[in-house]
Amino acid sequence: MKIAVNAACLRRDLPADTGAVATQIIVTLCRQQPEHQFILFFDGPVPAGMELPPNVTPVVLPLRGEKAWHLYWWLEWQLPRAMKAFQPDLYLGLDGTLPLRSKIPATLLIRDLSFLLDAGLQSVAQQKRLKKNLMNYLWRARSIAVLSETGKEAVLDFAPSVAPKLTVLDIGLSDLYKPLEWDDREAVKREFAGGAEYFLVTAGLHPRNNIMPLFKAFSALKRRQLSSIKLVIAGSATAAGAEIARALPSYKFRNDVNWIQDADLETLAKLTGGAYALIYPVRLDGLALPVYAAQQCQVPVVAIEGKAALEAAGDAALFSDPADLDDLSDKMSRIYKDEQLRSLLLTRIPPQKAFNSWEKAAEELWTAMTGPVPQNP
Numbered sequence: 001m002k003i004a005v006n007a008a009c010l011r012r013d014l015p016a017d018t019g020a021v022a023t024q025i026i027v028t029l030c031r032q033q034p035e036h037q038f039i040l041f042f043d044g045p046v047p048a049g050m051e052l053p054p055n056v057t058p059v060v061l062p063l064r065g066e067k068a069w070h071l072y073w074w075l076e077w078q079l080p081r082a083m084k085a086f087q088p089d090l091y092l093g094l095d096g097t098l099p100l101r102s103k104i105p106a107t108l109l110i111r112d113l114s115f116l117l118d119a120g121l122q123s124v125a126q127q128k129r130l131k132k133n134l135m136n137y138l139w140r141a142r143s144i145a146v147l148s149e150t151g152k153e154a155v156l157d158f159a160p161s162v163a164p165k166l167t168v169l170d171i172g173l174s175d176l177y178k179p180l181e182w183d184d185r186e187a188v189k190r191e192f193a194g195g196a197e198y199f200l201v202t203a204g205l206h207p208r209n210n211i212m213p214l215f216k217a218f219s220a221l222k223r224r225q226l227s228s229i230k231l232v233i234a235g236s237a238t239a240a241g242a243e244i245a246r247a248l249p250s251y252k253f254r255n256d257v258n259w260i261q262d263a264d265l266e267t268l269a270k271l272t273g274g275a276y277a278l279i280y281p282v283r284l285d286g287l288a289l290p291v292y293a294a295q296q297c298q299v300p301v302v303a304i305e306g307k308a309a310l311e312a313a314g315d316a317a318l319f320s321d322p323a324d325l326d327d328l329s330d331k332m333s334r335i336y337k338d339e340q341l342r343s344l345l346l347t348r349i350p351p352q353k354a355f356n357s358w359e360k361a362a363e364e365l366w367t368a369m370t371g372p373v374p375q376n377p
Contacts, residue, residue: 003369004088004104006079007040008063009095011047015265016234017121017204019289021147021358022094022109023050024172028362030056039086043074057086068125076101090369097130098137107143107369112286112308113154119208119284123239138162143368145169150307151286167368171292172358176269179298188274192258198230199332200275200299202268202290203282205233205241205259210281210304212244213325215251220329221336222253229336230256231279234263234271273297277335277342280309283322288312296352300345302331316348 005026013023030038030053038056043063052058061078064070080099083091091098091106098106113134114120115127122130138144138155144165146152152168180188189195199218203209211233218231231253237245248254263271272278278294283306291312294301301317303309309317318335320328335342 001089002037002039002086003090003092004083004086005038005040006075006091006093006095006097007058008043008074010040010050011042011044012121013047014204014236014262015268016202016260016263017236018111019287020265021111021287021289023047024358025109025169025362025365026092026094027052028358029365032359032362033366039083039088041079041082066123066125068129071125071129075099092369093137093141096137097133098140100133100136100140105142105373106140107145107365108137108141109145109147109365110151110155110286111147112151112284113158114208114284114286116158117284121204121206121208121238135159138165141165142373143167143371145365145368147171147287148308148311150311153307154286167364169361169364171287171289172361173289173292173296173356174265174269175356176266177272177293177296178269180270180273185274188270192232192260192271192274193230196228196230197276197336198232198258198274199277199279199302200271200294201231201233201279201281202235202272202293203233203280204235204238205244206238207240207244208282208284209235209241210283211241212247213328214279214281215247215257216325217329217332218257219251219253220326221332222256224329224333225336227336229276230258232258232260232271232275234260234268236261269293269297272299275299277302277332279332280304280317281328282306282309291317295349298346298349300335300342302328302335304328314348314350316345316350318345 010023013020040058042060046058063074080102091104093108096108096110115130120127138159145167272293277300280303285308288308303317304322305319318331320331
């Protein structure tokens with residue numbers, strides 16, 4: 001079979017920002033199915049360093065601009081025209097979209113529906129288009145894959161009738177995420193925090209990730225504790241977060257903040273294993289992958305309360321009230337001051353939830369793509 005894949009989102013699918021989840025799943029899927037041909041369509045240059053199996057043909061269809069009509073033209077005209085030359089049997093939309101003009105049986109991969117609240121990582125134009133067409137995408141798809149029970153709940157709240165089409169994929173994590181020995185942890189602290197303990201935040205500089213409230217909470221902690229603890233942020237700059245990046249140089253505790261852009265998986269695993277605690281300030285993501293990674297590294301978590309974080313951590317994390325900035329600072333202070341509390345949270349980490357790779361998720365996705373067609377009620 002030939003499978004057409006809308007892979008445009010892979011150009012922005014980075015380990016620290018999204019966990020590179022879509023990239024890992026599609027590459028694993030292509031490798032698992034060597035007898036089938038996959039055509040990956042990108043809207044710009046293929047990401048540097050992306051290793052694709054021999055049965056993958058990358059095709060670049062340059063996006064003509066970032067306005068709403070450019071995005072519409074790419075999805076509804078450029079992409080179907082290019083797919084027609086390959087005569088694919090199936091379509092996979094890694095960004096949760098499909099060309100409505102196409103009749104090819106389609107599967108969607110959906111991470112979250114935060115764009116419905118104008119809180120997605122997509123551009124404003126992309127979010128507007130997604131909100132307008134989401135119901136059509138869900139109705140037209142033969143199957144829909146989500147990455148968590150939180151994602152499943154969000155889809156069913158929006159469109160209960162698509163329940164028969166839904167598949168929840170199992171989570172995967174690299175085996176690079178593991179507890180560090182004392183010497184290794186000290187080396188990581190020296191490399192990234194001048195030898196001091198540090199809180200780690202794994203998220204891009206984007207307003208939806210609550211980075212500015214995090215800075216204010218960290219400031220309150222530093223004034224209260226007068227401690228040497230640092231804040232390490234692993235994540236990319238974003239257009240929506242330009243104001244945050246501009247504010248960082250004038251931040252009062254700038255010398256206690258280390259912003260690491262475009263961290264690769266190996267660096268991210270080291271940062272996670274070396275952290276005193278992970279701070280997870282993201283409320284509206286559909287998959288709290290940094291929380292799973294921290295648990296696999298035996299690192300405690302402080303999170304702003306959100307459904308994905310609650311699903312990932314259960315009672316093995318400290319949760320702060322989203323409406324109370326002082327509560328986040330208080331929770332960060334508590335985990336820093338109270339070694340017994342930190343140890344208690346570590347004992348509550350459940351047996352490993354995640355597999356050490358995305359192999360099982362890729363198998364489940366293939367079953368969703370090729371299995372019996374569910375019927376809309």
